[in-house]
Amino acid sequence: MRLAEAWRVASDALRANRMRSLLTMLGVIIGVASVVLLVAIGTGTKQTVEQQVEGLGSNLLLVVPGRLDVGSAPAVSPLTLQDVDAVGRVVGDPGRVAVTVASGATVRAGTRQDFTTVQGVLETTPAVFARDVARGRYLSRSDVDTGRRVAILGDSVARILFPDREAVGQQINVAGVRFRVIGVFAPLGQSLGVDRDDEVHIPVTAAQRLYGTQRVDAIAVKAPDRERIDELGERIVAELNGRHPGTEFSAVTQEQILGVLGDILGILTGVLAAIAGISLLVGGVGVSNIMLVSVRERTREIGLRKAVGARPRDIGVQFLLEAVLLTAIGGLTGMALGVGGALLVAAVSPIPAAVTWWSLALAFSVSAAVGIVFGVVPAQRAARLDPVVALRAE
């Protein structure tokens, strides 16, 4: 019953000073809303990236020059098609080895044009990466061997160049050279604001001639079995080291890529949440401040309550409850705003946002804890007031 009274008094006090309560809550509202929103964006981004990496296909081993870790710049590749053959021998099946040599290029068809990524690849690509052709066909062995000028278009490129015609069978012009369209990829859609259908595949041999180079940017291997994937990577790196003394190579698995990306995004999310947490803390200081004002304003009331039998604890609980109520209402409002903001961001922008239960639970408990932590001092001050002095207060 005393607790019910404390509850009633606390909520009455907040209602009696609506504007002040709202302004005080604002810090907590903003803090909680930004924690929820930023964690949602961080989580959503991480999920999207993970799905994308996993969607590449399973048992994938990526072989690149240089070291693949946070912050290392991509080296100019010394890899050639001879190295690719060597890797194929190490793997024991050339059909499991894919390559890419990529460059941005303008692609034209009649008066229409599109600047896109043109990738030189092997006919093995669909077997290594999960990539489906919707219409026409993919590259054949002989396309690659003869450097035939044929191309498979990403869905977006096909739509841009041939909005009202079937693309397969048409001629296109890549960086001044004529190619024939033999296929169109099944659409992948957007992720993180990047159009994944904005690319063109041509035979790696044709691409090297087009760009005037012998290089291959990266080699991808679909390992025959999952257990020995690390060992296979080591053997491939050893082979390449033997062929290019003094150059470093790395073979990384999807798990390693996911691990690195996860670390980066995790740190990013943590930093964002911490920044948002600071505003929650500032909000808490505001709560503390306004509670001290509230105690001062109601000094006579405190004196009277003590005179009629309120124990110090009754008074303390009353003010602590008021502080917790402030931050809890602020927290709930902030949660609603954060969730609404996340839904809005996910709906109208390419940034993915995934609201997680743990972030809501965390934000709410933190805001309630802020109320307790920052309400304790004012509540104690109220509880310890000398009733005689309090009754005399102006």
Next chain:
Amino acid sequence: MSRDPRPADRGGRAGAVPAIEAVDVSRTYQLDGVSVPALRGVTLTVPAGDYVALIGPSGSGKSTLMHLLGGLDRPTAGRLVIDGRVVGGLSAPELARLRNQTIGFVFQAFHLLPRTSAVENVALPLVYRGVGARERRERAAAMLGRVGLGHRLDHRPNQLSGGEQQRVAIARALVTDPTVLLADEPTGNLDSTTGAAVLELLEQLNTESGVALVMVTHDAEVAARARRRIAMRDGVIVADSDAGPATGGAGPGGGPAEGGAGS
């Protein structure tokens, strides 16, 4: 005594436990490192059901004494016993409980909670006694009826006149059935007509329910109506109509104590 029709002796002095007993009680305030002795050795017994008027010039220590008698404050020296309990040994929560159960306060400034209905104001002491909401309201409403405000239950303080506000405060003081009602200048903020009515109410409650009434007043006429008058000056009792000449002269030398009550 011909003007006092009430039974002067309601068992209090016949050997029963006195409501309040103060023996050589002192209260010294510390003000910026300076000691201010507000009470300097006060000895006083308030029997159950008594009606005491406390008079004396401003600053003589009347309010300080009232706070001590009500367990709102603790003496810095001396022995104070309220309802059989020694105040010096009680913790803050124990003292709060003692106030809740045995004391009712009425202040000059009413001290009603704003934005709170009359009945809820009256029920407040019952909240801290752990009484349920329904019973609280019933008892508070009944008490408001006794002070003549049965028709004002849900009015807020700012919707009541000064006299009505003080009646609400009196109802609040008595809703717990206390042993002692301590009223510090209860009519000080009221005009004389309203003040007289409030005074009559207090006296009536004193008679009917047997609650001891200790009242600070500046009005000699008011003091004269009390069964007993105690005069203070500079933190000591200079006259007590009960103690006779022994306490330093209830006679002509007793100062302001005897104003108009020439028994």
